[in-house]
Amino acid sequence: MYRDRVRLPSLLGKVMNAADAAALIEDGMTVGMSGFTRAGEAKAVPHALAERAKAHPLQISLMTGASLGNDLDKQLTEAGVLARRMPFQVDSTLRKAINAGEVMFIDQHLSETVELLRNHQLKLPDIAVIEAVAITEQGHIVPTTSVGNSASFAIFAKRVIVEINLAHKPNLEGLHDIYIPTYRPTRTPIPLVKVDDRIGNTAIPIDPAKIVGIVITNQPDSLSTVLPPDDETQAIADHLIDFFKCEVAAGRMSNNLAPLQAGIGSIANAVMCGLIDSPFEDLTMYSEVLQDSTFDLIDAGKLRFASGSSITLSSRRNADVFDNLERYKDKLVLRPQEISNHPEVVRRLGIIGINTALEFDLYGNVNSTHVGGTKMMNGIGGSGDFARNAHLAIFVTKSVAKGGAISSVVPMVSHVDHTEHDVDILVTEQGLADLRGLAPRERARVIIDNCVHPDYRQPLQNYFSAACAKGGHTPHLLREALTWHINLEETGQMLAN
Amino acid sequence: MYRDRVRLPSLLGKVMNAADAAALIEDGMTVGMSGFTRAGEAKAVPHALAERAKAHPLQISLMTGASLGNDLDKQLTEAGVLARRMPFQVDSTLRKAINAGEVMFIDQHLSETVELLRNHQLKLPDIAVIEAVAITEQGHIVPTTSVGNSASFAIFAKRVIVEINLAHKPNLEGLHDIYIPTYRPTRTPIPLVKVDDRIGNTAIPIDPAKIVGIVITNQPDSLSTVLPPDDETQAIADHLIDFFKCEVAAGRMSNNLAPLQAGIGSIANAVMCGLIDSPFEDLTMYSEVLQDSTFDLIDAGKLRFASGSSITLSSRRNADVFDNLERYKDKLVLRPQEISNHPEVVRRLGIIGINTALEFDLYGNVNSTHVGGTKMMNGIGGSGDFARNAHLAIFVTKSVAKGGAISSVVPMVSHVDHTEHDVDILVTEQGLADLRGLAPRERARVIIDNCVHPDYRQPLQNYFSAACAKGGHTPHLLREALTWHINLEETGQMLAN
CATH class of the missing domain: 3.40.1080.10 (Glutaconate Coenzyme A-transferase)
Structure with missing residues (x-):
């Protein structure tokens, strides 16, 4: 069922259930998760983390691309998991907690979070949880409906959990263009001069040895609700x-x-x-x-x-x-x-x-x-x-x-x-x-x-x-x-x- | 005396006094002048313009690099010359006029003024007045102690007045690096990757036919007053x-x-x-x-x-x-x-x-x-x-x-x-x-x-x-x-x- 989605055979042994994967996240950790404008967020692991926290309280710093779907920010807030949250959110439950001073929210320009990580001006994620349509023969991660900050989170984190979401069709592969700026002081210009230039890779290049868990899911993104013009x-x-x-x-x-x-x-x-x-x-x-x-x-x-x-x-x-x-x-x-x-x-x-x-x-x-x-x-x-x-x-x-x-x-x-x-x-x-x-x-x-x-x-x-x-x-x-x-x-x- | 400073012989006939050059500036014009942090501003022409306005009132929109020295903003303000001023100033007389609503001041990020001009989102200067140490054999302008917005002003203006300031030594030539971003939609990366990269020319490349007047001056920049550390x-x-x-x-x-x-x-x-x-x-x-x-x-x-x-x-x-x-x-x-x-x-x-x-x-x-x-x-x-x-x-x-x-x-x-x-x-x-x-x-x-x-x-x-x-x-x-x-x-x- 998912063997064509995990194309590096040595990783098949890393498949586990969401609760076991969530158990890899410890109290006090900084966690980077996929998800941008309620698209392509990791779904099963944060849900399992919220469930676990109800019985065994823990708190993390959570960074994402932007907003999460499937009520995950609500679940994590209600379970008391979020000590810190950045760089964006749209959830009414989380919003209340932020405004009550219960969750420290760092509201950032969306282009800047990974630049701050790259310069060690924010704590690097201990673990990244990234939704994918596939893992390639090289062990690289093919994102789903968003890229967001997923690439840099996976690159910077010591350990990576991948959620292979079967609800996303495999033909999303090829849609992505993963380019990461080079390091200073020898950083070079971003070689993008037209909107349709492709300057990077179609998957997130990481050392597959960092992948500590793979969770198979089958859950769609949340649908947006756009009001028609009035x-x-x-x-x-x-x-x-x-x-x-x-x-x-x-x-x-x-x-x-x-x-x-x-x-x-x-x-x-x-x-x-x-x-x-x-x-x-x-x-x-x-x-x-x-x-x-x-x-x-x-x-x-x-x-x-x-x-x-x-x-x-x-x-x-x-x-x-x-x-x-x-x-x-x-x-x-x-x-x-x-x-x-x-x-x-x-x-x-x-x-x-x-x-x-x-x-x-x-x-x-x-x-x-x-x-x-x-x-x-x-x-x-x-x-x-x-x-x-x-x-x-x-x-x-x-x-x-x-x-x-x-x-x-x-x-x-x-x-x-x-x-x-x-x-x-x-x-x-x-x-x-x-x-x-x-x-x-x-x-x-x-x-x-x-x-x-x-x-x-x-x-x-x-x-x-x-x-x-x-x-x-x-x-x-x-x-x-x-x-x-x-x-x-x-x-x-x-x-x- | 100045013949080695005006190295394109056909331009020698354009030498004139400051009053005649200032007479080329008409009521209602937009004027771009050199000058940045009280360095390298055109000196004689704005002074002559202020003198002329005392007898024959006129108003202009004045854009510069940043602040002007030699009390020029004061003189221009007192003579009622400034209808509009951008993008920066430090003069107490002008400041009073701005705060009284008498001069319309457009306070801009200093990197943006010429980008707005390039896109025709600001009115292009009718005339530019640029201080120089020399005009090259090609008729290009070698700036003095500042570059500021001088290059783009000279390139965009229909007519250019050059002030050759003998108070600046000719060996300033070679210090400048004039690079102008290319036009959209085919703009390319700015090829500067190290602070000491040189990516442009040492003079401002313009068609010498645009030079309508050359004024010879001999007046130093204003000195700064830096308080020692307390x-x-x-x-x-x-x-x-x-x-x-x-x-x-x-x-x-x-x-x-x-x-x-x-x-x-x-x-x-x-x-x-x-x-x-x-x-x-x-x-x-x-x-x-x-x-x-x-x-x-x-x-x-x-x-x-x-x-x-x-x-x-x-x-x-x-x-x-x-x-x-x-x-x-x-x-x-x-x-x-x-x-x-x-x-x-x-x-x-x-x-x-x-x-x-x-x-x-x-x-x-x-x-x-x-x-x-x-x-x-x-x-x-x-x-x-x-x-x-x-x-x-x-x-x-x-x-x-x-x-x-x-x-x-x-x-x-x-x-x-x-x-x-x-x-x-x-x-x-x-x-x-x-x-x-x-x-x-x-x-x-x-x-x-x-x-x-x-x-x-x-x-x-x-x-x-x-x-x-x-x-x-x-x-x-x-x-x-x-x-x-x-x-x-x-x-x-x-x-x-």
């Missing part, structure tokens, strides 16, 4: 596509735009779907996660090639894509997240980066992570990797939330993830603000005029006018700057009725 | 050097450390001077500005090679270095600021970036620019270019200012230039906080224990404890978060006596 997300998409048309007309981009990156979520999905009926042709993606819209664009003949670090699909597209992978295989590559998000490559290729903001302020500072300045939502993810070096750093959000109780445009953001220096374009359903080459006072006028919901436009204008009267390059009234957030915390809405 | 800056240097020793002992760096970048100012100078008596050998710099300490380190046999974008010296070192340039010439290179600060190169080389903070907060967010959240000091400069991609992103500041009325460590910074994601190490004279791999609550404890002045330690601990009791990944009390800044604004001190 009136507001459609309006955001329309504004952005109109803007792209203007950029092309002005000669600043060609009709195939520039390599596209889109964050996860319904707004980014609406924007990508909007490209199907656009005049743009021969598009490419250089992104983190390939979602439904990636394959819709390929099917529509609009998208020529997509580079990512994972594939995460909804029920609408999942079976169709993976059952017909050969149709897509020459148009796709999955890379380590260090490479999909690498500042060197992002700047070289000139990405259009589209990411979601929680809120932004008058001057273009963006909060991607913290509700009310204190409570972690998910994490910065790759948004900073892309925004800082993108050709166009675009942030999108609906102008209001909670039925209008919250304005997404505020006098001063309660937490900054992306500074005014890194934000080019802001879009809400109200319109688009082009901040390029503008000073702070000019940015404020463009944002008020274009992005703010009508209910909040006059209050924000009043704040800005009063702040300008007081002076400063970036005018603020410190006594009022966070009042909207304080009101929200105390009354449930940013402004009194 | 007890506090010496303590900061000592903490940092002890930290480096620990990093070497732990095997995370070799005894030649990593290429060093140091911002301008007395603290960075003290740190660099501290390396003279350190055990580290065979050091290198990959920085923006080469200051007195660079040459002190070379003379001490400690520094093997220094790459920068300018040389700015005090009266103590200026004459000695430039009179004996041959002694240093094989140990120096000056590059365009796009390359000295390029994220691709900074990440590849693994820089140690040392920059000055105005203030930082409990969680490691750094404000480099805005006093009280509103008033611009100088600009972000290159600090973000280095901090984001550095091997070690270090920020230094004295723990208190204004005789203790201001704490440099605050509950929440009033403006964010560098987010918690980008800051590794914070140092004050009190001690050093190593934030690597820590969650926000852990960072707060390390910062309170190590960096805060004793007068502010208990108040900051009280804030943190109360905020933790309220909860959140990054605990804050929104009603109190900016109180220290409000107190300062209203009473002149952050805390009541």
Whole structure:
């Protein structure tokens, strides 16, 4: 059943059940697991670890690529396994524990975790748990639906557990391109100059002697839930596509735009779907996660090639894509997240980066992570990797939330993830603000005029006018700057009725 | 007198006086001028332009490399010439005009200005004014003590004015390495893999037909004023050097450390001077500005090679270095600021970036620019270019200012230039906080224990404890978060006596 998946015969003796594999993980260890945007995570071993911890408590530091599916972060949190967690998560149970100060969460740029490991600035994983479709004749690991940080975790860890997941078809092999930057001080340029360049191997090269356990599983990835476009997300998409048309007309981009990156979520999905009926042709993606819209664009003949670090699909597209992978295989590559998000490559290729903001302020500072300045939502993810070096750093959000109780445009953001220096374009359903080459006072006028919901436009204008009267390059009234957030915390809405 | 400096004979007819050259600049134009950290700025033409504007008002958008010397920003501001100014400045008169909203100041990462120009996201300069030591036989421009953005300004501008400054010795020729990234979508890696690699030309290659005026000047750069180390800056240097020793002992760096970048100012100078008596050998710099300490380190046999974008010296070192340039010439290179600060190169080389903070907060967010959240000091400069991609992103500041009325460590910074994601190490004279791999609550404890002045330690601990009791990944009390800044604004001190 799995003998064709473990192609180095000497490793067949390492096959064991999940509980025995989980027993190799000891209290206090640092563990690196596969998994990125709920795709390709190790499934059986973390579940068995959570089960074991119920009877025999233990705590670990867990690092992954990004978010895990199959409620694993929930199970591990409830079992008290997580002392530390990095670099990203999306689980509501874990989120509560993080915000209660029970789990130490290190929120990192997704490109940076393995660079910190490589330089021994983070503790190396004692053990790595990596989901695979196969182990090659050389004992190398073929990842499944994500690469994430799996390659470096497996390379850095002293011991490696492999989960061979029979639910993934073997023809995923060949999709991956594993390139690891060389060591300093003799590090050389990353030789990637086009989105479809292949610069590495199709499997993770490790010494097979490090493989201490192989667990056979048969459990699919979690499906994503992408909301279809609504009136507001459609309006955001329309504004952005109109803007792209203007950029092309002005000669600043060609009709195939520039390599596209889109964050996860319904707004980014609406924007990508909007490209199907656009005049743009021969598009490419250089992104983190390939979602439904990636394959819709390929099917529509609009998208020529997509580079990512994972594939995460909804029920609408999942079976169709993976059952017909050969149709897509020459148009796709999955890379380590260090490479999909690498500042060197992002700047070289000139990405259009589209990411979601929680809120932004008058001057273009963006909060991607913290509700009310204190409570972690998910994490910065790759948004900073892309925004800082993108050709166009675009942030999108609906102008209001909670039925209008919250304005997404505020006098001063309660937490900054992306500074005014890194934000080019802001879009809400109200319109688009082009901040390029503008000073702070000019940015404020463009944002008020274009992005703010009508209910909040006059209050924000009043704040800005009063702040300008007081002076400063970036005018603020410190006594009022966070009042909207304080009101929200105390009354449930940013402004009194 | 200047014929050996203008080596393409057909250009000799373009020599004119400064007033005539300045007359080529028209109202409403965008002008790109040389000048970086008060080195190598065009001198006579902007002065003549300011003089002309007193009688015949005009306004321009002025972009430079960074700050100008010889009071030129002051003169241009007083004459009302500056409608817009980017990407950096240090002049007190201009600063007042920026903070009054009279000059629109666009505060940019220093690596990004010419990238924005290249992509037509900023208006290209109508005219460039570049200081040179010579024009070559090919009509190419040999810069003086800075490269800054001069190369791209000259390449992008339709017309170029060259100031040949006889006060600079001709043997500056050969010091520069002019490399310009290729255009997308076929951009290739920047082929720089060692600090001493030369990858370009020694002069700025332009079509000499674009040179519309040559002005002969004889005026030195402004001298820098570096304060000698005092007890506090010496303590900061000592903490940092002890930290480096620990990093070497732990095997995370070799005894030649990593290429060093140091911002301008007395603290960075003290740190660099501290390396003279350190055990580290065979050091290198990959920085923006080469200051007195660079040459002190070379003379001490400690520094093997220094790459920068300018040389700015005090009266103590200026004459000695430039009179004996041959002694240093094989140990120096000056590059365009796009390359000295390029994220691709900074990440590849693994820089140690040392920059000055105005203030930082409990969680490691750094404000480099805005006093009280509103008033611009100088600009972000290159600090973000280095901090984001550095091997070690270090920020230094004295723990208190204004005789203790201001704490440099605050509950929440009033403006964010560098987010918690980008800051590794914070140092004050009190001690050093190593934030690597820590969650926000852990960072707060390390910062309170190590960096805060004793007068502010208990108040900051009280804030943190109360905020933790309220909860959140990054605990804050929104009603109190900016109180220290409000107190300062209203009473002149952050805390009541």
